[in-house]
Amino acid sequence: MGAKYTKRSEDYSKWYNELIERADLAEHSDVRGCMVIKPYGYAIWEKIKEVLDAKFKETGHDNAYFPLFIPKSYLSKEAEHVEGFAKECAVVTHYRLKNSDNGEVVVDPEAKLEEELIVRPTSETIIWNSFKSWVQSYRDLPLKINQWANVVRWEMRTRLFLRTAEFLWQEGHTAHATKQEAIEEAEQMLHIYADVLEQYMAIPVVRGLKTASERFAGAEETYCIEALMQDGKALQAGTSHFLGQNFAKAFDVKFADKDGALEHVWATSWGVSTRLIGGLLMTHSDDEGLVLPPKLAPIQVAIVPIYKNEDQLNAISEKVAILKKNLSEKGISVKFDDDDNRRPGWKFAEYEAKGVPVRVAIGPRDLENEKAEVARRDTKEKEIVDWSTVDQYIVDLLDEIQENLLTKASDFTQENTTEVNSYDEFKKVLEEKGGFISAHWDGSEETEQKIKEETKATIRCIPLNRKQEAGNCVYSGNPSEGRVLFAKAY
RNA sequence: CGGGAUGUAGCUUAGUUCGGUUAAAGUGCUCGUCUGGGGGGCGAGAGAUCGGAGGUUCAAAUCCUCUCAUCCCGACCA
Structure with missing residues (x-):
C-alpha cells in the first residue's frame, strides 16, 4: 500500500518537509542552510517569475544585473543599513587556493584581498553606487531597475523555501525626483505583489505598513503583504520600501532640476523571493500532497x-x-x-x-x-x-479550481482573524486559535517589544485599509488610533 | 555562539549497553514473469572500506582519544 506520510494535524513542520520531498520540489544541499531547487520546484519559480516580470515591464521597469560581490566599504556608507545586515553577511577574503604539502587544497595566505568583498545580502549599496553616475538631470528620472538574482544571508536556522542561506529573488530599485513619486512607486509595487499573489497564486494577503522595529534597515517606510498559513502563523510574502533620500545621500546621488538646482533623489526598493513557494505550499496543500493553483501549475x-x-x-x-x-x-x-x-x-x-x-x-x-x-x-x-x-x-x-482555491484561502484568513479587546483575550486567542489578531496598540516600541517577549507574537503590519477607530491599547491601556495585526510569524 | 542528539547500502533504520563467523531489514534500483480503473504479486540480482584519523585488543560498527559533518532546542531574520 501507499507510503505513510505525516498529516498536517500531527506535525505541521514535518508534513511541510515531507511535502517538498514527496513532490520533488527541492532537497537539502551538503552546504549548510542551502537548498537544491529541483526541476519541478524550479518550474513553479519560473511561473512566478514570468508573471511578475511581465508586470514589472508593463509598469516601466527594466531588468539589469549587478555584481554578486560588494566592496565592504560600500556597505558601511548607510549606517542603519549595515547594522541591519552585518550579522549575516558572508565575506570573501581571499582570491586563490593552492595545494598544501600533504596534497590538500588550502586557501593561499598570500592571496588576501586588499579590500574584502561581501556576498550581497541585498544590492542597495552597489546599485546606488552605479546610480550615482547614471543620474545627473531630472531628465534621467525616474530610473526604474529590477534584477533577478541570488542573495546570501547567513541564517542560523533554515527551512526549505522559507528561509535558506542563499535564495533567489528579484529586487527592484528606483530613483525619483520627488518624494511623492517615490512613495507612489513603493505603493504601486506593493499592490502588484498583492495582485499576483491573489490572482495567480490564490494567496489572500493583507497589505500593510511595518512598524519601526520591523522596518527594512535603511528605509523610511516599509510596506508589506502578509499571508496567513494553514497552521495559523503569518508569512511575510513581500516587501516594498520607501527609502527616502537615505541612499541618495549616502552615495551622493543628485540631479539638477529644471531650474538647475541640485537635489538628492528619492528612492524605493522592493522584493519577493523563493519564499513565495513556501507560502504557496502552506496555503493550499493537504495530506495527500501539493495543491497548485492552475495558473502556476507547471503541468495543468x-x-x-x-x-x-x-x-x-x-x-x-x-x-x-x-x-x-x-x-x-x-x-x-x-x-x-x-x-x-x-x-x-x-x-x-x-x-x-x-x-x-x-x-x-x-x-x-x-x-x-x-x-x-x-x-x-x-x-x-x-x-x-x-x-x-x-x-x-x-x-x-481549471478556472473553477483557481477561483475555489482563492475563496477557500480567503475564508480561512477571515475566519482566523480575530478582534480582541483585552490582553487576556489576546493571549487566549493566540494560544487556542492562532491566526491574525486584530488589536489596539499604543504605537510605542516598548509595548510592541513586551508583547513579543511575553507571547512571541509580533506586529505583522498596520493594515493600509484599517479604519480610524479610537480605542485603548490591549497591553498598556494608552490611547490608540486603530487596530494592528499581531501573529506568530515564520 | 551556548545546551542536547545523531552519523551503518541511494533513502529510512536495526545491531553499539556486555567486542567474537560472511554486518541485517524495509524501501528504492536491475532482470524476468503474472499484472494494470487508487502507491501491485511472485522469483532472482546488484548495492556498505559501518562519517574520517589515530589508539586499545588475538579480534572493533561496538571500547578510548581526536576530528569533521548534520539535525533539534535557544539568541537573529525575507
Whole structure:
C-alpha cells in the first residue's frame, strides 16, 4: 500500500518537509542552510517569475544585473543599513587556493584581498553606487531597475523555501525626483505583489505598513503583504520600501532640476523571493500532497491511460493526442503519461503529490462509452465526462479550481482573524486559535517589544485599509488610533 | 555562539549497553514473469572500506582519544 506520510494535524513542520520531498520540489544541499531547487520546484519559480516580470515591464521597469560581490566599504556608507545586515553577511577574503604539502587544497595566505568583498545580502549599496553616475538631470528620472538574482544571508536556522542561506529573488530599485513619486512607486509595487499573489497564486494577503522595529534597515517606510498559513502563523510574502533620500545621500546621488538646482533623489526598493513557494505550499496543500493553483501549475492536466495491452494503449493514445492538441491550443499544459513502468494507481498518487490540478484517466471502458474520468485535485472529486465535451469541461474546471482555491484561502484568513479587546483575550486567542489578531496598540516600541517577549507574537503590519477607530491599547491601556495585526510569524 | 542528539547500502533504520563467523531489514534500483480503473504479486540480482584519523585488543560498527559533518532546542531574520 501507499507510503505513510505525516498529516498536517500531527506535525505541521514535518508534513511541510515531507511535502517538498514527496513532490520533488527541492532537497537539502551538503552546504549548510542551502537548498537544491529541483526541476519541478524550479518550474513553479519560473511561473512566478514570468508573471511578475511581465508586470514589472508593463509598469516601466527594466531588468539589469549587478555584481554578486560588494566592496565592504560600500556597505558601511548607510549606517542603519549595515547594522541591519552585518550579522549575516558572508565575506570573501581571499582570491586563490593552492595545494598544501600533504596534497590538500588550502586557501593561499598570500592571496588576501586588499579590500574584502561581501556576498550581497541585498544590492542597495552597489546599485546606488552605479546610480550615482547614471543620474545627473531630472531628465534621467525616474530610473526604474529590477534584477533577478541570488542573495546570501547567513541564517542560523533554515527551512526549505522559507528561509535558506542563499535564495533567489528579484529586487527592484528606483530613483525619483520627488518624494511623492517615490512613495507612489513603493505603493504601486506593493499592490502588484498583492495582485499576483491573489490572482495567480490564490494567496489572500493583507497589505500593510511595518512598524519601526520591523522596518527594512535603511528605509523610511516599509510596506508589506502578509499571508496567513494553514497552521495559523503569518508569512511575510513581500516587501516594498520607501527609502527616502537615505541612499541618495549616502552615495551622493543628485540631479539638477529644471531650474538647475541640485537635489538628492528619492528612492524605493522592493522584493519577493523563493519564499513565495513556501507560502504557496502552506496555503493550499493537504495530506495527500501539493495543491497548485492552475495558473502556476507547471503541468495543468495529467492524462493517465489504463490498458492491458499495446492495442488498447494505441487506441487510447490516438484519442488523447487530439485532446492534448485541443488543450494546448488553449494554452493549457498537458502531460500524457504513458510510461509503462508505473501503474495507474501509482501515477494517480504521484500527480496528487505534485499538485497537478486536473487528472484525466482513460481506459477501455471509457473508450467503449465515449467517456473519460476527470478528477480535480482541490476537492478530489471525480466526474465521468462525455468525450465530446471533455476539453471545454477541463477549461472551465481549471478556472473553477483557481477561483475555489482563492475563496477557500480567503475564508480561512477571515475566519482566523480575530478582534480582541483585552490582553487576556489576546493571549487566549493566540494560544487556542492562532491566526491574525486584530488589536489596539499604543504605537510605542516598548509595548510592541513586551508583547513579543511575553507571547512571541509580533506586529505583522498596520493594515493600509484599517479604519480610524479610537480605542485603548490591549497591553498598556494608552490611547490608540486603530487596530494592528499581531501573529506568530515564520 | 551556548545546551542536547545523531552519523551503518541511494533513502529510512536495526545491531553499539556486555567486542567474537560472511554486518541485517524495509524501501528504492536491475532482470524476468503474472499484472494494470487508487502507491501491485511472485522469483532472482546488484548495492556498505559501518562519517574520517589515530589508539586499545588475538579480534572493533561496538571500547578510548581526536576530528569533521548534520539535525533539534535557544539568541537573529525575507
